[in-house]
Amino acid sequence: MATAVIMPRQGQSVESCLIGEWHVRRGDQVKKDDPLFTYETDKATFDEVSPVDGEVIAVFFEEGDDVPVLLNVLVIGQAGEDWKEFIPEGASADGADQTADAGSTKVDAPEKSQAIAAHAVKQDPVPISPKASPVDAPISPRARTLATKSKADLRYASGSGPGGRIIERDINALVAAGHLATSAAGADYTAGISGSGIGGRVRVDDLDQIPAISVQETPAASLPLSELPEYEDIKLSGIRKIIGDAMHSSLTNMAQLTLNTSFDAGDIIEFRNRLKEAKTKGLDQLLGFSLLEKVPTFNDIILYAVSRTVLRYPDCNAHLLDDKMRHFNHVHLGMAVDTPRGLMVPVIRNADSMSIREIAAEAVSLAEAAQSGAINPDLLSGSTITISNLGSLGIESFTPVINPPETCLLGVNNISTRLRMEDGEAVPYQAMGLSLTFDHRAVDGAPAARFLQGLVKNLENFQLLMMEN
Incomplete structure (x- = not known):
């Protein structure tokens, strides 16, 4: 029988976790207690292990995805076994193009899911800043991931979370209001850039205002000095980004x-x-x-x-x-x-x-x-x-x-x-x-x-x- 592995809840204050690294992929055979993936909260890093023996028959998310707690992350079962009933909302890998069954998004938590949805309907409209400004407010990992995927222009965000934190609904409000960077420019740019596109959108030409940064991994192999690359770019971990945001916010505010x-x-x-x-x-x-x-x-x-x-x-x-x-x-x-x-x-x-x-x-x-x-x-x-x-x-x-x-x-x-x-x-x-x-x-x-x-x-x-x- 297929077994869904969910994103664990690490503490009462944690709503979602980032998938830092996969240790398995679809088709791999695993034993009970084998490591499956590493995930990060905004404070710590953990490893999730397999609850059963079997084959990884579905992997619903990719590295870097921000996954709500209690959501299905992968399925372990037997080759050829059906896993579509376990597809969660927001899947970015297996099942991304299919509609999840409404009752199977979370394991053993349907009542809680419905309560959260009902509460969301009653939320007040999220305010949006009428003028673009540098991004000083802290931002939740889930909101940052959504902003990257949707190309939301964070310069217009007004944080509605605790302490002015930018949360997921603030990003949804930006998208609904049309505050986006152009597709070619993307969303990963310095907050202080002045966009020259329609409605203040950041265009490719605007990116010339700052030095271009190439993010690539170059292994530091044992090479002669003349053959060594000049530098190596290493992607910041989710925790490092959060620490940086917190320090900057502390000194700024x-x-x-x-x-x-x-x-x-x-x-x-x-x-x-x-x-x-x-x-x-x-x-x-x-x-x-x-x-x-x-x-x-x-x-x-x-x-x-x-x-x-x-x-x-x-x-x-x-x-x-x-x-x-x-x-x-x-x-x-x-x-x-x-x-x-x-x-x-x-x-x-x-x-x-x-x-x-x-x-x-x-x-x-x-x-x-x-x-x-x-x-x-x-x-x-x-x-x-x-x-x-x-x-x-x-x-x-x-x-x-x-x-x-x-x-x-x-x-x-x-x-x-x-x-x-x-x-x-x-x-x-x-x-x-x-x-x-x-x-x-x-x-x-x-x-x-x-x-x-x-x-x-x-x-x-x-x-x-x-x-x-």
Whole structure:
């Protein structure tokens, strides 16, 4: 019996996923748990495996397609078996020229599909900008794919999604209104181009306003220097594009300012050394000190100190939402993690109620999940303040970019030896740098500086902070 493989739902907030890479093609024989395809959310990458043994008898989508969750992606069965009943709406490969059976678009979810359709009928008309302008608003992966296929002119788009995000219905509205680029010009052009065609459409001649970019893959083979190509163009992944859009939107829409300071790291260094010495003496076994099972890192200490400090400065543990500030009664720490797929920010929820040992364990678990690509997208949202640590890379100071709609992001720098005057003598000490970026629309300089000052005091007296908590 034929078995349809659907696009999984990775988290409650995910509506669609991009197919990144196919590992099989029609006619291939597969075994249960063999990898079928790689798919991407706007936060992470996953692999879908085969639920059964059999032959791939239909593949409905191509690499790069944005597929709604719970939609049929491919069918596994026996050679010659009929698969037409599984054809989903919007198929771009097998079944693209045929009409899907209305009841088979989604597996085990017909009632939900009908509810969504009924809701769509009641939506208000989507506004369209009367004047072309550069595209600054973020755009969903599904909307970007539709814009490329339909050649919609994004310069006229008015985002109707959360935070002004351009979503699929905004693209449909552009197409309905006739705001398109010409077929020859395509849709992949810089948003600031002034179209000279009818109605402001971008024509081929307009593309001369920017350097032409040839997107081609040239394998970096082992060739003599004279035979190597001058450069290689590598297509950006979906996650890389989303990260880029988010960073650009953050810097464009916020009034960001960074304060830099440093603190005497002697107390946190002594704290870690005492724990290491106690562990060497076997006190974790003799006295049952659970904290000695894994000595907290400097990053764990920073996370703990922020969770205990920021609640006294509510504007720094907040979201700026249009015309209001949302102050949170608990601290949900975003933790910037470098992964092979790009920057991810998993969230340690309710960190203010966790012990330093619990924070350390959660940080390790989330980082490993993010780096492996197996993290649930729901764990990558909802932070109230984010920490980005580049100290291990020797960075002395940097300007972190805020993760909207948060109002602050704390950058952690390296430890270096500095001098200070004591009784007329220059005395060396170990200093750690901190860089706090804040949104000046939401927080003034003095309150941001007071938060940074309070954090410094807690870190310089960390062992007292631990005793207090």
